[in-house]
Structure formats: structure tokens, C-alpha cells
């Protein structure tokens with residue numbers, strides 16, 4: 172896939188983001204989505220002291236082509252792989268929501284779980300799937316995560332009359348500043364990730380049950396780097412991470 176995409180609303184000039192927030196959160200459907208979507212930026216920011224939290228919305232229970240594999244076994248394999256990948260990136264907590272892979276609904280239960288995570292961890296920036304991507308097929312779980320995260324940020328986490336039962340033990344309403352969508356065909360911001368692409372590749376290689384044969388210099392490594400190189404053309408750095416950004420009004 173080549174960035175930037177050719178779409179009617181294509182942004183030809185990205186805004187370069189170089190500010191590092193104190194806290195960020197990556198909310199994703201399945202183990203490995205976080206590293207694919209925002210791994211390079213998360214690694215860059217973690218190395219500069221940003222506290223990164225992951226919210227993994229499904230257990231990843233369907234992620235195997237091996238007919239001998241059971242859901243129970245793949246869940247524990249992927250949990251260990253996700254922790255190892257998160258350690259490589261520099262992530263602190265991983266909140267795992269207990270939804271079966273492929274059965275995630277954009278319903279009130281899931282919305283409440285995301286709202287609670289936002290109110291508890293108070294990230295300034297949140298990364299997630301772009302539910303509105305028009306090019307190519309997209310996993311249903313990804314769309315449901317994207318729309319739920321956007322709704323959770325505004326208005327549900329912000330307004331105290333939504334999910335008021337959560338407001339105990341120091342949990343308060345919270346307003347996220349920026350929502351950054353990956354896998355988008357309408358990117359409008361870019362981050363210079365020249366110093367963290369290697370870390371992204373290393374982290375992704377921990378997902379051995381999903382991504383076999385990823386090592387520096389492999390075909391997959393070149394493909395992954397190629398996207399970041401393409402994005403950065405004309406910006407004066409080697410590797411770029413692009414996102415569609417929504418910013419809350421102050």
C-alpha cells in the first residue's frame with residue numbers, strides 16, 4: 172500500500188507532529204494491531220518519557236490458520252507475544268477486554284469499558300483504527316473499535332452524566348486532546364519515526380504466531396519500511412508515520 176493514498180479528499184501536505192505528550196493510549200482490536208498501526212510513534216514517544224497504555228479489545232481467540240490449534244491455546248500464546256511486543260515498544264499497562272475475536276460489537280458494554288479506560292489513564296493522545304477507511308476490506312472488529320473509541324472520547328468520557336457509576340475511587344470525567352487514526356486514507360499529520368522504526372520491527376517480530384519470518388532485511392521488513400519511507404518523501408526525514416487526527420475544541 173502506498174501512502175499518501177489517492178482519494179478525492181487527499182491531503183497533500185501533512186502537518187508534522189513533534190510534540191511528545193505525557194500520556195498516550197493505543198486502543199486496538201487484536202494482538203499485533205497496535206504495533207502495525209502506531210508502533211513506531213509509540214516507541215518514539217515512550218523513549219522520550221511518554222507513558223503509553225495499551226487497550227486490547229479482544230482476546231485474539233480466532234487468530235490461527237493451524238487446524239490443530241484451540242482458541243484457549245492461541246489466546247495464551249498471543250497474550251505472551253503481545254506483552255513481549257509491548258515491552259519492546261516501552262508500554263506500561265495492557266488492559267485486556269474479554270471479547271472473543273470476531274465478536275466485538277459497538278454496543279453500550281464495550282463503550283463503557285473504553286470510557287472507563289480513558290477516565291482511569293487520562294491519555295492526552297489516543298491512537299486507534301480508522302473506521303471510515305474506504306479503500307480495501309477491513310476487519311469488522313476494527314470498525315467497531317474505531318467508532319466506539321471516537322464516541323467514548325466525545326462525549327461519553329468527558330461528560331459526568333454518562334456512565335456516572337464509574338466516578339468513584341478517583342475516576343473523573345476526562346477530555347482527550349487528540350485522536351489519531353491509523354490505516355486511514357485521509358491522513359493529515361506525520362511523525363518523524365526515523366529513530367524508532369527498528370523498534371517497531373523488533374516489536375512486531377514478537378508476534379510469531381501471526382507474523383512468521385520477520386527479521387531485519389527480510390521481505391516483510393522491506394515492505395513495512397517502504398510505507399514509512401514513502402510517507403516521509405519531501406519532509407526531510409527518512410521514515411514517517413501518518414495518521415488522520417481529530418482535535419478536541421478547547
Ligand SMILES: [Zn+2]
Nearest residue numbers: 200201204310
Ligand atoms: Zn486486527
